[in-house]
Amino acid sequence: MLASRAAARHCSRIARAPVLARAARRLHGLAQSKFLHISEEVRDAVATGKPVVALESTIYTHGFPYPESVALASLLETVVRANGGVPATIGILSGVAKVGLSAEELIELASTAESKSALKVSRRDLGYICGLGLTGKRLHGGTTVSGTMILAHLAGIRVFGTGGLGGVHRGGENSMDISADLTELGRTPVAVVSSGCKSFLDIPRTLEYLETEGVCVGTFADGRTGPVDFPAFFTRDSGIKSPKVIQDEAEAAAIIYAQSKLPVSSGMHFANPVPIEQSIPKHEMDGIIEEAIHLAEVEGHQGSDNTPFVLSKIKQLSGGKSVAANRALVEANVQRATRVAVELSKLEKSTGILNERHMPAISESVKADQATSEAELKLNPTTEGSIEALGKVDVLVAGSLAVDLSCDYAPLVGEKDIKPVSDTSNPATITQSLGGVGHNVAIATHYLGSSVLFCSVVGDDLSGRATLSALRKEGLSTAGVQVLTSSNDARTAQYVAVNDAKKDLVVAMADMGIMELPEQELNFDGVWETMLSRTKPQWVIVDANWSPEVLSKWVAAAKKHGARVAFEPVSNAKSRRLFSKSTEVNAVIRPSAAVPNNAISLATPNQFELATMHMAARENGLVDSDGWWRIIDAMGMSSAGARDKLVAMTSNHLVDQGIPQQSIQLLPYIPCLVTKLGSQGVLVTQLLRPGDPRLTSADSAPYILSRAAITDDLIGGVYMRLFPPAAVLTDEEILSVNGAGDTLLGAIISGLVKGAKNVEDVIPLAQEASLRTLKSPGGVSSDIINLRRS
Numbered sequence: 001m002l003a004s005r006a007a008a009r010h011c012s013r014i015a016r017a018p019v020l021a022r023a024a025r026r027l028h029g030l031a032q033s034k035f036l037h038i039s040e041e042v043r044d045a046v047a048t049g050k051p052v053v054a055l056e057s058t059i060y061t062h063g064f065p066y067p068e069s070v071a072l073a074s075l076l077e078t079v080v081r082a083n084g085g086v087p088a089t090i091g092i093l094s095g096v097a098k099v100g101l102s103a104e105e106l107i108e109l110a111s112t113a114e115s116k117s118a119l120k121v122s123r124r125d126l127g128y129i130c131g132l133g134l135t136g137k138r139l140h141g142g143t144t145v146s147g148t149m150i151l152a153h154l155a156g157i158r159v160f161g162t163g164g165l166g167g168v169h170r171g172g173e174n175s176m177d178i179s180a181d182l183t184e185l186g187r188t189p190v191a192v193v194s195s196g197c198k199s200f201l202d203i204p205r206t207l208e209y210l211e212t213e214g215v216c217v218g219t220f221a222d223g224r225t226g227p228v229d230f231p232a233f234f235t236r237d238s239g240i241k242s243p244k245v246i247q248d249e250a251e252a253a254a255i256i257y258a259q260s261k262l263p264v265s266s267g268m269h270f271a272n273p274v275p276i277e278q279s280i281p282k283h284e285m286d287g288i289i290e291e292a293i294h295l296a297e298v299e300g301h302q303g304s305d306n307t308p309f310v311l312s313k314i315k316q317l318s319g320g321k322s323v324a325a326n327r328a329l330v331e332a333n334v335q336r337a338t339r340v341a342v343e344l345s346k347l348e349k350s351t352g353i354l355n356e357r358h359m360p361a362i363s364e365s366v367k368a369d370q371a372t373s374e375a376e377l378k379l380n381p382t383t384e385g386s387i388e389a390l391g392k393v394d395v396l397v398a399g400s401l402a403v404d405l406s407c408d409y410a411p412l413v414g415e416k417d418i419k420p421v422s423d424t425s426n427p428a429t430i431t432q433s434l435g436g437v438g439h440n441v442a443i444a445t446h447y448l449g450s451s452v453l454f455c456s457v458v459g460d461d462l463s464g465r466a467t468l469s470a471l472r473k474e475g476l477s478t479a480g481v482q483v484l485t486s487s488n489d490a491r492t493a494q495y496v497a498v499n500d501a502k503k504d505l506v507v508a509m510a511d512m513g514i515m516e517l518p519e520q521e522l523n524f525d526g527v528w529e530t531m532l533s534r535t536k537p538q539w540v541i542v543d544a545n546w547s548p549e550v551l552s553k554w555v556a557a558a559k560k561h562g563a564r565v566a567f568e569p570v571s572n573a574k575s576r577r578l579f580s581k582s583t584e585v586n587a588v589i590r591p592s593a594a595v596p597n598n599a600i601s602l603a604t605p606n607q608f609e610l611a612t613m614h615m616a617a618r619e620n621g622l623v624d625s626d627g628w629w630r631i632i633d634a635m636g637m638s639s640a641g642a643r644d645k646l647v648a649m650t651s652n653h654l655v656d657q658g659i660p661q662q663s664i665q666l667l668p669y670i671p672c673l674v675t676k677l678g679s680q681g682v683l684v685t686q687l688l689r690p691g692d693p694r695l696t697s698a699d700s701a702p703y704i705l706s707r708a709a710i711t712d713d714l715i716g717g718v719y720m721r722l723f724p725p726a727a728v729l730t731d732e733e734i735l736s737v738n739g740a741g742d743t744l745l746g747a748i749i750s751g752l753v754k755g756a757k758n759v760e761d762v763i764p765l766a767q768e769a770s771l772r773t774l775k776s777p778g779g780v781s782s783d784i785i786n787l788r789r790s
Contacts, residue, residue, distance in 0.1 A: 034096075034134075035096060035133075037099070038154075039088070039098075039100025039102070042086065042157070046155060049348055050085075051341035051345040052085060052086045052088055052341060053085045053086070053088065053157070053159050053338050053341050054099075054148055054155075054159065054161070054190070055073075055087055055088065055160075055161060056090060056145060056162050057091035057143050059163060060072065060106070060110040060113065061091075061109060061112050061140070062120055062142055062308070063163075063326075064113070065113055065114075066111050066114045067110070069113050070465070071460050071461075073110060074103075074106075074483060075485065076089075076334045077089065078483040079331055081478060083339055084338060085341050085342060089101040090147075090148045090152060091105075091141065091142055092121055092129050092142075093109060093140055094133060094138035094139070095129060095130055095132060095133015095134070095138045096133060099154070103466055103468060103469035104466070107462065107465065108140075109140055112142075117140065118139075118141055119139055119141040119142070120142060122143075122146045122180045123150055124180065126147060129141050144180070144181065145162055146179075146180040146183075149184050149185070150184070158256060158260070159190070159338075159340050160190050161334035161337025162192065162330070163194060163326060163333065164194050164197060164233045165179070165182075165194045165196060165206075166179025167182065167201035167205075167206035168182070168205040168209055169201055169306065170200070170201065178209065182210055182215075183213060185210060185213060185266065185267040185269060186210075186212075186213025186215055189260065189264070191252070191255075191256050191268045191340065193271075193337040195271065195274050195333060196238070196273075198310075199233045199235065199238065199289055200292060200314070203230065203238050207243065210269065211243070215266055215269055216244065216259070216266075216269070217242065218244035218269075218270055218271070219245060219270075219273070220252075220272050228245055231271050231272070231273040231274065232282070232285070233274070233325075233329070234285050234325045234326070234329075236273040236274055236276065246270055249336065249340045249343045252270050253347050254343075254347065255268065256268065256344055257348065272329075272333050274325055274329040274332070275328050278321075278325040278329070280322070280325055285318075288318050289310075289314065292317060295313055296313070390534045392536050392537075393451040393453045393535040393537050395442075395538065395540075395541060395749055395753060396455060396537040396540045396563070397445065397452060397453070397455065398455045398541070398542045398546070399437050399438015399441065399455075399456060399541070399542060399545060399546075400437050400456060400493055400570075401436040401438060401454075401458060401467055402434075402467075402493035402494055403467060403492065404432065404434070404435030404436075404496075404779060405430060405431070405432050405495070406430070406431045406432075406433070406499065407496065408429045408430075408499045409500050410428050410429050418500045418501035419500045419506060420506060428498075431777060433779045434467060435495055437543040437568055437570050438455075439454065439471075440739040441541055441743075442454040443474055443476060443779075444746025444769065444780045444784065445541075445746040445749055446475060447782060447784045448754075448769070448784060453531060455481070456481050456482075457482045457490070457517075458481060458482075458493075458514070459492040460483050460484060460490075463491075464492040467492060468481060479531070480527070484514065484522075490521075491513065495508065495509075495510045495512075503735070516546075517547065517550075518547060518549060519547075519549045522550065528554075529557055532557050532560075532561045532563070537561075538752075539564050539566055539753060540554065540557075541566045541746075542555065542566075544570040544571070544574035544577050544578070548586045548587075551577055551578075555588050555599045565599060565600050566745065566748075567600050568603075568742065569604075569605045569609040569612075569613065573612075575612045576616040578600070578613060579616035579617040579620055579669075580620065588600075589617075590622075591622055594625070594628055594630065594631055594669055595631055595668055595669075595715075598668075598669055600670045601670075602673075602748075602749075603670045603674070604675075606678070607677055611659075611662060613662075613666060614666060617665075622669065623665055630714075631668035631687070634712045634714060635664075635667075635687075635706050635717070636706045636708045636709060637664075637706040643655060645705065649720050649722065653680075654677070659683065660685065664705075667686075667687045667718065671687040672684075672759055673686070674748065678725075679725055680725070681722055681724045681725045682722075682723045682725075683722050683723075684720070684723065684763060685718070685720050687717075687718060688715070689716050690715070691716060692716045695707060695716050700719070703719050703721040704717055704719060705717070721760055726767035734774050735774070735775055735776055739780045743770045744766045744767065744770040745766075746780075747769040747770070747784070748763070769781075769787055
């Protein structure tokens, strides 16, 4: 009788599904504008068939303490991105349901764990919390499994990764204490990946209830053969066989896909056992649970208070092992869910079905916002994606990502001193922006129309989460940014500049330790090497903030995958890393790396970095090797009258400083040097190959420093040209000195990948872009977008 009623109820649901769908679509316009907000990233991902994974938020508001909750939120979103998906963390902020919380929103919601001010939001609570928002009571809420499922379904998301499922409580046949998660699975078509239900629940009755609700339940084999147990959350075994066994993510995706085509309106549950290393033995866990449940009965904890109390006691009785297991299984489930979503996306694309997931209808005001966003995306195409989804890019930038703080001294009226006073507090204007040499080069290249993949590293901290959010807003993909956990003692890089009243630097402090981490702290081969293989960039730009070991890895990997390398020296001290002792294992440039075996194709030092690089090359025996002499001799330069010729091509002052001479001596290892000279302009020094048209061009004749013998098969000559500055700015016109040189490099490489034949052809454009950054506050100027057509 019970089974027949369940079957009748299920058939009724299928019959009325189209009616409900039409009703839901009518309501979505209102929901999107007043009660429901779906982030642009999630909307775009669903609409274009990218793999999206829903994440709940009660784990942050009611599960883990703050700020551990924020660290966990960042970790889980990173797990999704690293495995090829787009994360959609779901919660309620100020009475509005949000699908795809930003970093700032996640921090705000998770911080409620301290005050315990957030509600736990299930299906029954959605109307309540959103309705109170209309009256001015704007509450926050963490969504449970059922609340998350509903909102995920409204957004068109079909895969949801979480820790554990609710279930039938022990004694539920009398108390009727049954989680709303189970009935939600019976009516909402979302696949939930979890480690089963909490092991202090009644697992057999939970599975029976799910069967009555028409929910497909299967457990991932996880390498096992034959029948497997349905997991018991903290332990892999429950003593109860799983109704179905799922071999891998591809099978799970096929089941989701098939059910969506039938259509069947119920959800499904894929149980993923806790990792073996953190699994607590069943006999040990059984004893702990019995004791925890007994204490809950003695102290009278029932209903919604029961689960938090029991979990707290389990943590205490297990000596914290339950917490370690909980954290490990959540991460494993989210990873598994992402891989299922990736397989589902592949399946849909292979069958030509990309946009069948319904998207909420959007109100007119939201449509206008979306149209604006789409227009911006067309102007600034992004490479947003993951390792799985990445396609070919023009440029890969590997370098630092930092939070830049600029402190400009602002003397009080009447004060004449333009410099801040030491040993006391000074009035200032303090601005914050996203910076780091690598970031600045990447965003400049992106603004100028090249497709860019930016690779860097941040810490699992507030600054790291803020930088990832800011990167996405700029239109740069975060797929190449590794997030290191606190166990690495890694802090997101920060740069603090203290400037005088004229905005000239007085002192700067840089915390770039995260960039100095050894290679074993980074997943270079698993993430970045794979990305190089997938994206096949024309150019790889690396900055010297990396440790020598990692810098060497980047250069070698770029060369392996056929990309040319541009090097940004960053500072005097770090510029030496290119020319460390050739006997060192991690040496980037060795005596054997002279043309045509050069590892670096182009570098952009300033005059001081050039001098340091030249000195390092001399000290380490590189400017005296057989390969070096082979190229120097082939250049065909005469010692007689060499100074006069250099002065004529540059200036007395530059020659007295030795700048042209130093650049020439580095050409065997770096065949194109663009030296930034500030108010004196830019000096381009370049080796030309035999047959280069510039060697015989009348327009280029003034810039040909020497010509090699016609018989030389490697060298055609040397090109040297001093470009005067694009303009001379007054102190008042210079708003920020951060990023000007980085903008120059980004513009040069962007010009080359867009078809410029020679470096000198793009220098005027690059100087103009750099000028615009100088006149713009807070790093690279977005105004350089207008230079694209140039």
